[in-house]
Every structure is written in C-alpha cells, then in structure tokens.
Amino acid sequence: MKVVVDGFGGDNAPLSVLQGSALAVKEYGVSIIMTGDESVLRKTAQEHNISVEGITFHHTEDVIEVCDDPTSIVKEHAQSSMAVAMKLLADGEADAFVSAGSTGAVVVGASLIVKRLKGIKRASIATVIPSQQGCFLLADAGANLECRPEMLTQFAMMGSIYMNRIIGVENPRIGLVNVGEEETKGRELQLETFSMLKESGMNFVGNVEARDIPLGKADVVVADGFTGNVILKLTEGLAKFLMGNIKDIFMGSLGGKMAAALVLKDMKKFKQKMDYKEYGGAPLLGSAKPVIKAHGSSDGYAYKNAIRQACDFVKQDVNGEIAKVLREQKAKA
Amino acid sequence: MKVVVDGFGGDNAPLSVLQGSALAVKEYGVSIIMTGDESVLRKTAQEHNISVEGITFHHTEDVIEVCDDPTSIVKEHAQSSMAVAMKLLADGEADAFVSAGSTGAVVVGASLIVKRLKGIKRASIATVIPSQQGCFLLADAGANLECRPEMLTQFAMMGSIYMNRIIGVENPRIGLVNVGEEETKGRELQLETFSMLKESGMNFVGNVEARDIPLGKADVVVADGFTGNVILKLTEGLAKFLMGNIKDIFMGSLGGKMAAALVLKDMKKFKQKMDYKEYGGAPLLGSAKPVIKAHGSSDGYAYKNAIRQACDFVKQDVNGEIAKVLREQKAKA
Structure with missing residues (x-):
C-alpha cells in the first residue's frame, strides 16, 4: 500500500x-x-x-x-x-x-x-462527527453549496457504503436534514430528495431535525453543502463554547478544582469520544x-x-x- | 396595557x-x-x-x-x-x-x-439564543424557508431594532451566516445579501461562520429560515447532548456526585444563563x-x-x- x-x-x-x-x-x-x-x-x-x-x-x-x-x-x-x-x-x-x-x-x-x-455527479466532503450513539457521517460538509436531489441521493448512497465499510455500521440509517419530520416539510430540494430516497431501496429513516442529529438519529446525515457546513461548524463552535464554560467552572474556584480532580478520568474519556482525531480525516466521496x-x-x-x-x-x-x-x-x- | x-x-x-x-x-x-x-x-x-x-x-x-x-x-x-x-x-x-x-x-x-x-416583505420568527457574550438574536428561525436578499436585509434591520430596544444592546452587530468570512463566499443569496447589508448603513460586521455564532461574534445573526431553523435546533440538541453527558459523568460514580456537589452553584448559574426561559418568547418581527x-x-x-x-x-x-x-x-x- x-x-x-x-x-x-x-x-x-x-x-x-x-x-x-x-x-x-x-x-x-x-x-x-x-x-x-x-x-x-x-x-x-x-x-x-x-x-x-x-x-x-x-x-x-x-x-x-x-x-x-x-x-x-x-x-x-x-x-x-x-x-x-x-x-x-x-x-x-x-x-x-x-x-x-x-x-x-x-x-x-x-x-x-x-x-x-x-x-x-459531484464528489462530497463527508465528515465523521461524534454523537450520542458513537458517530455519524455528514455529507455534504461544504463542497457543494448548491445541490440537486440526485446529488443528495448519491451522497446518501456513498455515505452509507463508507459508514458500513470503514466505520463498520450494519445497514446505516440515512436521514435527510430538514425543518420537520413530516414528508411535506422543507424546500423543493428536500421534498424531491425525500421521494428519491424513499424509492431508493436504501435504509432511509426519513427527515431528521437538527436537534436529533447529535442524539444519533441517523448514521448518514444528508444535506446540501451550505447546510452541512453550518452543521459541522456550529457543532465545533458550540462544543467549544459549552466545554469552555464547564472548564471555567472547574478552574474558577478551589471547589471546582477539587471537583475536576474527582471526574478527571471520566471527563478525559468523554473528551476523547468527542475528538475528531480518532476518526482521521474527511473522505472526498x-x-x-x-x-x-x-x-x-x-x-x-x-x-x-x-x-x-x-x-x-x-x-x-x-x-x-x-x-x-x-x-x-x-x-x- | x-x-x-x-x-x-x-x-x-x-x-x-x-x-x-x-x-x-x-x-x-x-x-x-x-x-x-x-x-x-x-x-x-x-x-x-x-x-x-x-x-x-x-x-x-x-x-x-x-x-x-x-x-x-x-x-x-x-x-x-x-x-x-x-x-x-x-x-x-x-x-x-x-x-x-x-x-x-x-x-x-x-x-x-x-x-x-x-x-x-415577510415577517420573521426571531429567537434570542444565549451565547458567550450574553445572547444574540437569530432571524429567521424558520418562518421563511426560501428568502430573497431584500427579506434578509429587512430581518437584519428589524432584528437590530429589537436587540437595541428590548435587550438593550447599543448599536447591535449584524452578521450574515455563511460558509466563510470572505465577501466572495456563499450562494447567490449570501453574495447579494452581503452587498445589500454593506450598503445599508447598518452595523454590518460581515459574514459569520457557524462556529463563531455561539461565541457571540454578532448580536443579530441573519439567515434564511431553513438555515436558521437548523441553527436553532442544533443548538438545542447539542446542548442537550453535551450537558447530558456531563450530567452522566457527575451522576455515574460516587466521586462524580461529590464533584457535582462542589460545583453545583456554578453549574446552576451556567444552566440559568443557557435557559431560553429568561428571554421570554420569539417575536414575529x-x-x-x-x-x-x-x-x-x-x-x-x-x-x-x-x-x-x-x-x-x-x-x-x-x-x-x-x-x-x-x-x-x-x-x-
């Protein structure tokens, strides 16, 4: 090799x-x-x-x-x-x-x-992001700001193969990022992609609202590159903001420092779980x-x-x- | 009244x-x-x-x-x-x-x-979201999935007035959600909105990448309703995911419980800061x-x-x- x-x-x-x-x-x-x-x-x-x-x-x-x-x-x-x-x-x-x-x-x-x-039709930057259930693959994460339904459907197919072969997920669940779970929600792009994915024979679990993404509702999260880029970067920024505040609480007082010592091992384990480094890089599918x-x-x-x-x-x-x-x-x- | x-x-x-x-x-x-x-x-x-x-x-x-x-x-x-x-x-x-x-x-x-x-042109559901700097207003949070640049520019104007008069922010900084900071980034909608906001005489601070939103880079965060809805719900979901894991660490062992007791007051203060309840509801601007x-x-x-x-x-x-x-x-x- x-x-x-x-x-x-x-x-x-x-x-x-x-x-x-x-x-x-x-x-x-x-x-x-x-x-x-x-x-x-x-x-x-x-x-x-x-x-x-x-x-x-x-x-x-x-x-x-x-x-x-x-x-x-x-x-x-x-x-x-x-x-x-x-x-x-x-x-x-x-x-x-x-x-x-x-x-x-x-x-x-x-x-x-x-x-x-x-x-x-288009190659997609796909990123593995940690979630409650382990991790999910986000495609597209920013390579294609404008997408057609056929492109999103191909991202889903490629992402599914990636999650299966590289991450070892059996029959990955594919979710489409949308503003509501119902089939009738979203813009033209989501409506058309929904029906294509539904007909595709893939393990399509339907629309996924952004609040359910970190909870691991889907293994392959499909979105246009604009939305995907927002999801990727907001996840980074929010994790930084929240974990930074927790760190400040731990470091801000003597009691906090004692508390930190008590949970150090578990916090480290959680931090490692959240670390992008474990998953390598982003494949260009x-x-x-x-x-x-x-x-x-x-x-x-x-x-x-x-x-x-x-x-x-x-x-x-x-x-x-x-x-x-x-x-x-x-x-x- | x-x-x-x-x-x-x-x-x-x-x-x-x-x-x-x-x-x-x-x-x-x-x-x-x-x-x-x-x-x-x-x-x-x-x-x-x-x-x-x-x-x-x-x-x-x-x-x-x-x-x-x-x-x-x-x-x-x-x-x-x-x-x-x-x-x-x-x-x-x-x-x-x-x-x-x-x-x-x-x-x-x-x-x-x-x-x-x-x-x-369109009314906008605007939501106040806690950030590192206090809070910011997100407009649109989901009322208008498809937007034209004139609409986003009006959301910025209305949001700015709201943040000034209701939240008390002097000369609110307006940011446009985009995939990069440079003026040349984004789709047609972002490119056109950027020039309209730049010419508007408002306190436009330019494009804001999603990772900088929770850090408080802008007081009024402008996006189409699809993107805004994703931002709102991902913020909710990710906060739930991360804080839930922290809670599990605290509750998962005797040491964790002792640690929790030591930082209880500060954690409560932080939780209150992050609580939507403090800001009331979302105005339909x-x-x-x-x-x-x-x-x-x-x-x-x-x-x-x-x-x-x-x-x-x-x-x-x-x-x-x-x-x-x-x-x-x-x-x-």
Whole structure:
C-alpha cells in the first residue's frame, strides 16, 4: 500500500505530516510518498528525530495556502505540494492521497486532477462527527453549496457504503436534514430528495431535525453543502463554547478544582469520544481514487489516523462498491 | 396595557398560561384577555389556586394543534383559541398577543389575520439564543424557508431594532451566516445579501461562520429560515447532548456526585444563563401588531416572561421604530 501525502498542507505542516507518516509506516507497514521541499522535510525530520524509513520524498517548491483561490491548484499552484501529490495519485503512483491543506483546493484539485468516479455527479466532503450513539457521517460538509436531489441521493448512497465499510455500521440509517419530520416539510430540494430516497431501496429513516442529529438519529446525515457546513461548524463552535464554560467552572474556584480532580478520568474519556482525531480525516466521496482531507489542525496522531483511514478506504474497496451500485442502478434504469 | 393570550397553546396549556398570566398581572400590572374554553380555564385556575384577577376570559371551544395544517387557522380552525386571540389583537381589543401553540399556525395566522407592517416583505420568527457574550438574536428561525436578499436585509434591520430596544444592546452587530468570512463566499443569496447589508448603513460586521455564532461574534445573526431553523435546533440538541453527558459523568460514580456537589452553584448559574426561559418568547418581527411566540414547553415562569416581552415590545415601540426606518428608506429611494 502506497499513500501520497501533501507534506506542506495543514497548520502544523510539515512536522505533523512527518510525525504521522512515520507512525503510519511503523504501525501499518504502509509506504509513503511525501511531496514538498525535500531539504526542509529532511531537516525537520532530523531536528525532531523522526525516522524517514519507508518515506520517499518527491521534491516540490510551491505550496497552496488556505487563503489562495482553490482553482489556482490547476493554474498558479499546479506545481504545489498538493497538486503534485494529486497528480501522483491520478497517475497511479500511489493508492490514496492525504492532505491537511485547504479544503477548497482539495475539492477542486480532486475534481480536476483526480477526477470523479464515472456516473457520480459531484464528489462530497463527508465528515465523521461524534454523537450520542458513537458517530455519524455528514455529507455534504461544504463542497457543494448548491445541490440537486440526485446529488443528495448519491451522497446518501456513498455515505452509507463508507459508514458500513470503514466505520463498520450494519445497514446505516440515512436521514435527510430538514425543518420537520413530516414528508411535506422543507424546500423543493428536500421534498424531491425525500421521494428519491424513499424509492431508493436504501435504509432511509426519513427527515431528521437538527436537534436529533447529535442524539444519533441517523448514521448518514444528508444535506446540501451550505447546510452541512453550518452543521459541522456550529457543532465545533458550540462544543467549544459549552466545554469552555464547564472548564471555567472547574478552574474558577478551589471547589471546582477539587471537583475536576474527582471526574478527571471520566471527563478525559468523554473528551476523547468527542475528538475528531480518532476518526482521521474527511473522505472526498465520489473521487475516482481515495482522497482524504485531514483536519487543518491535525497533529501527528490525527495525521496517522488519516493515513490509516486512507488505507482502509483502499482495502475495503469503497470505490469498487460505489461503482458496483452505480452499475446496478444503471442496469435497473 | 392589555395582552391577549392563547389559553390553549403549548404543551403545558392551559395551566402554564394561567400561571404565567397571573404572575404577569401581579408583577407588571398588565390586563390579560385569555381565549379558550372558559369553564376549563376557570376550573384549572381554581384547582391550582391561581388568581384570575385582571384576567378576562373570552370563550372559544376549538383548539389548533401542532399537528394541524397551519393554514387551517383561517379555515377549519378559524374559531380556535389562537385564531380568535389574533382577531382580538387585529381588532384593537388588545395591544399584543402571546401563544405557546404551533409555530406554523402563529406565522400563518399573524400573516393573514394580524397582517404585516406596510413595506415589510415577510415577517420573521426571531429567537434570542444565549451565547458567550450574553445572547444574540437569530432571524429567521424558520418562518421563511426560501428568502430573497431584500427579506434578509429587512430581518437584519428589524432584528437590530429589537436587540437595541428590548435587550438593550447599543448599536447591535449584524452578521450574515455563511460558509466563510470572505465577501466572495456563499450562494447567490449570501453574495447579494452581503452587498445589500454593506450598503445599508447598518452595523454590518460581515459574514459569520457557524462556529463563531455561539461565541457571540454578532448580536443579530441573519439567515434564511431553513438555515436558521437548523441553527436553532442544533443548538438545542447539542446542548442537550453535551450537558447530558456531563450530567452522566457527575451522576455515574460516587466521586462524580461529590464533584457535582462542589460545583453545583456554578453549574446552576451556567444552566440559568443557557435557559431560553429568561428571554421570554420569539417575536414575529414585521407583524403589524406585537406577536410573541412562547416556547412550546413554556412553564408559568417562561410564559410570564413572554408576556413581559410583549409589554416591552409595545412600550419600546419596536413597530413604530421599524415603520420609521421604512419611511426613511422610502424617502431616500
């Protein structure tokens, strides 16, 4: 298994990329191709005593930044560490791709360099989010602000395969984000998607109101990318706000500090349950080859998990299963 | 000051309506007209030892339920406690209206029975939500699933007046919910609304990503009703999920219970800060006369606060100020 990683994507690059890659080589026996300025990468590895065994460097000088226009990945930044890594994936030099860089650039680059699976209308950034029941997959989390019902239905299908094969959920429950549970609720997009999902033969459990999402009412939560992005970021912000206040209560008095000591172990366990790092990164579902977007603030551990996830994506043949379903759908039509 | 209340709206009606009304009479010296089955209302008051001084009953027999089609408020349920209360408001028999009943029916009833302020394109359900900085107003929270930029701009204007006059925020900061902070982000609706708000002369602070909403980046958070509904309900659901887990940690062990005792006071204070009951109900901004939608699960205390809010809406002449701004805008155009 060969994974190509963007050595200069992410807030903590290249250090966390090197750390994560070294861990992945050691733990999973994977081979890594790392793009980026080779001398900087080697120097960073040396300074931090990180083994580069199993890592091949592919020298590039340019980097695409979060503030750059995503479409520049095929123009001004066609020689960036991310673009070159994607080209290596597209050319068959690697089995999967991981980057913690600009989400927009990953989406555009995947679409234009890696291309989509045949029959997939749009690739979807899908994110695993912790919930009361473990976790759920949110698709789309922001790649497609405007969606048609066919797109949402494909997100549901791909998300279902992902949750089954990668997270191990038997017959994942698919829910459509809406303002009410009734079939008659929502805008045109929700009304049409509801009937398509109902007819699809998938395990569609109906509309899901946003208040039921964190409670785990569905395993695959389907929404247009605008709504999905709001759900993803509000979840982050609200968790930060609430947990920050709880922390302030614990740290704000002597009694609080004593209380914190008493529940430390359980709080840590809960915090770990809520941690995105456990789930690796966000797969770009529908991409012709496995593309994983790691969290921008990934540390070495999170990066390692993103590489593991990329390997699982290949081993579990998620794309093969998606292609199979598309063929079956075509045959039926 | 005379407030007409829907005696049979809400999960805890008529008890909480009677309790809240009695408290409001006592504390604010307001007169209440209460619609609904008079014998049931009088019997409930007697059984619970609630004073009916200052409360006039207006007998109605029908009730519009949450599961009823909202438009039935002007057809099958035109004689319901909610519809009749709205008619009393429209006819000038009362200065303001409060109901904890079906949100859909309140929105439709307000639009068709109470009507809108002249020049207002759509009335908006606006909800006050606690945040790190105190609270913010979310408009629209679900009344208008499809919006045009002019509508969002009016929601911003009305919301700003509300936050200033009712919550006491000086020069409220208006933020537009979007997937990124940059002016170029979002769908057509966000792009056009951004330029309208920028030109409006209001205190527009730009796009707000959902993660910054709970942190209090804006005092008036503007969104279409679909997105706003997702924000409102996800906030509810996530707070329930996170606080429920914290509670489980406290209650799950002896150490946890001891810890809970140590931080009980601070946790209660935080819980109160997060409690919607403190802010009363959701105003229907743009309605020709003050319409307040109390939370469906309001108890007597929350209901009392909703009545106080209705009185404030009248006293602070929110509608007069909205009308004034509309006149100024018309004069400028």
